[in-house]
Amino acid sequence: MADVMVWEQIGADGESRALDGRTKFGRTNWDSSPANLVQQAYEEALDGAWYLKRAAQLMGPGPDGQLRVYISGPYSDDDPEQLDANIEQAREAAGAILTRGHHPFCPHSMFANFDERFPHISEREFLLADLAFLPFCHVLLQLPGWEDSAGSLIELEDAERLGLLVLDEVDELPNLTARRLARL
DSSP states (O other): OHHHHHHHHHHHHHHHHHHHTOOSSTTOOOOOSHHHHHHHHHHHHHHHHHHHHHHHHHHSOOTTOOOEEEEEOOOOOSSHHHHHHHHHHHHHHHHHHHHTTOEEEOHHHHTTTHHHHOTTSOHHHHHHHHHTTGGGOSEEEEOTTGGGOHHHHHHHHHHHHHTOEEESOGGGSOOOHHHHHHHO
16 A cells, blocks of 8 residues: 555656656665665656656547557659659548547658658658657558558558557547537
């Protein structure tokens, strides 16, 4: 029972520490006596545990169940019109995801036409930048044509490794719009 009380104590004042970006024990001068070292290490562990708990809460769905949805589908194409169509397909999906009350991550629109502006950046580097966001998402949405996209296949492999829900249709997402708007 004492652990629970200490946890609540750390959690209660942890809110203010998280907001101002400092930890209570981060600037402690370590005393070399064994008893003090154990106590200080215990306090550091509790402080770290609180931050891990808070990070887990922030990584979960939003207050109304909103999911972060990573949009995966073909981007690159030698035909400029098809490239624009791929970007537009992803934008439409992002709009549909927002309409259902969720939060889209759309690499297509984030890096739209960057390959023309920054030709020295490789496709691999763009893909690695996109993949950095995948662990923060709950769902991977695969757009038509994903099967023929090398990047989409890598995204699918990583999403499965991370345990993300993989969907092929926006309509498979729950519609949270009414619930979300009622709260505003």
